Amino acid sequence: MRIARVETPAGVRTVRLADDGSWIPITDPYAAFADGRRPADEGDPVAGRLLAPCEPxxxxxxxxNGPDHAAPVQAWLKSPRTVTGSGASVALRRDAGTTVAEAEIAVVIGRDTTGLTAANAHEYVLGMTAVNDLSSPDRSVLDPRNFESKAGAGYTPLGPWIDTGLSLDADLALALIVDDEPVRQTSAARLPVSLRDCLSYVAGWNVLGPGDVIMMGAPFSAAPIHPGARVDVVVADVRLRTATF
Incomplete structure (x- = not known):
């Protein structure tokens, strides 16, 4: 199932993508996931602007978790207020040096992660989507904790939908496309630490909940961009598009 959120004249609706391309409203997918069932359809198709598919x-x-890191995997936090949807326009900071687009797999948590291990991680994951972890790496020299280097309004484009059929164990294709030209092409298999092990590491330190997001790192999938660039991140069949200015 492909799950998204649409802003309609009547308010924000959680929807699924139908075979005919329409958006069908559904009941709470996280409650359904916790109960081990499929969310039910809820009304006629709706139209509107796509938002980020979850609200972490x-x-x-x-x-x-990249080619130049020999240290054990670690994690950092990014403000959820930087999350925006596919198709959004993002203003790149002019005061932070070079901007880099990082194409990453985003795992969306389906329920409280208490008890999550590498072996059972799939039981806690609603699905996966694409994320562009926009970054200002020049700031990391003075900001080793990534606050400044990862800040910026709209600096976490996410979506356009959550694909519940993608597997943590699949070698998911991962691509970064800038101005319609592929600049990086890789896959999940090139992550030095697996998706399962990353989830286990994070859950061992911090309990996550429905709709929370883990960005899995950029193995050979980052490149500098300029204001005005159109940036696509592709994870399997999920394509996230962002305009910059």
Missing amino acids: IVVVGIAQ
């Missing part, structure tokens, strides 16, 4: 209280970034 916690956004976790995985560090030390």
Whole structure:
């Protein structure tokens, strides 16, 4: 199932993508997930602007999960207020040096992660989506905790939907496309630490809940961008598009 959130004249609705391309309202997918059932359809198709597919209280970034890191995996926190939806326009900061787009797999948590291990991690995951972890790496020299280097309004484009059919164990294709030109192409198999092990690490330190997001790192999938660039992040069949200015 592909789950999204749509802003309609009657308010925000959680929806699923139908075979004909329409958006069908559904009941709470997190309550359904916790009960081990599929969310029910709820009314006629709706139209409107796509929002980020979830509203995380916690956004976790995985560090030390790229080609140049020999240290054990670690994590950091990014403000959920930086999250925006696919199709949004993001103003790149002019006061923070180079801006880098990072194409990453985003795991969306389905329920309280108490008891999550690497072996059972799939039992806690609603699905996966695409995320562009926009960053200002020049700031990291003075900001080792990533507050400044990861800040910026709209600096976490997410979506456009959560794909509940993607597997933690699949070698998901991952691509970064800038101005319609592929600049990075890789896959989940090139992550030095697996999705399961990353989830287990994070859950061992911090309990997450429904709608929270873990960004899994950028293995060979980051590139500098300029204001005015159109940036796409592709995870399997999920394509996230962001305009910048």
